[in-house]
Amino acid sequence: MENLIKNNKTLIISSLDKENNAKISYSPFVYMNNKLYIYISKVAEHYNNILNNGNISVMIIEDEKDAKVTFARNRVSFTGKATRIEDDEEIFSEFSKKQGENIMNMLRKMDFNIFEIVIEKGRYVEGFGKAFDIRNENNELILEHVKLDKNHSN
Structure with missing residues (x-):
């Protein structure tokens, strides 16, 4: 799981609009201290969705070209609570390392904000x-192997 998170630069976001319709999008991210951070523009649809309802789901998934079998791509999904936070130099530095210093310096002059996602499960x-x-x-993220319940299989 750590390699999957470390080797990917973006995650997929599911958020809810004001009418509770699910919306899908993506964002660059960094992972620090068992939390996720996204840096998104105020004009992005998911920006206001997340401001109005911080309950989101995210997924980081292995690229199809790297998967041995597309039915079983390595992936991690989280549900959690996202909140906008003030600019933080440590988080911004991690974004610069992962996404590139030039692009981050350009985005910093624009309408982007950091959101912190506290992972629940x-x-x-x-x-x-x-x-x-x-x-x-x-x-602390605790992983527990999922076992097939033979009483509920078809």
Whole structure:
């Protein structure tokens, strides 16, 4: 899971608009201290969605070209609470390392803000039969192997 997060620069975001319609988008991200941070523009649709309702889901997924089997791409998804935070030099520095200093310096002069996503729970999938539920206990992510319930299989 750590490699998947470290090796990807963007994540997929699911947010809700004012009418509670699900909207999908993406954003560059950084991961620090078991939290995710996204840097998004005020004109992006998901910006106001997240401001109005911080309950979001995100997914980081292995590129199709790198997957052995597209049905079992490595991926991690999280649900959590997103809130806009003040610019933070440490977070901005991580964005610069991961996304590039030139682009981040340009974006900093524009209408972008940092949102912090506190992870509540999630699921990590690493191929067939290798799924792990994730829970956050005191800001520590705990993974637990998912077992098939034979009473509920078809």
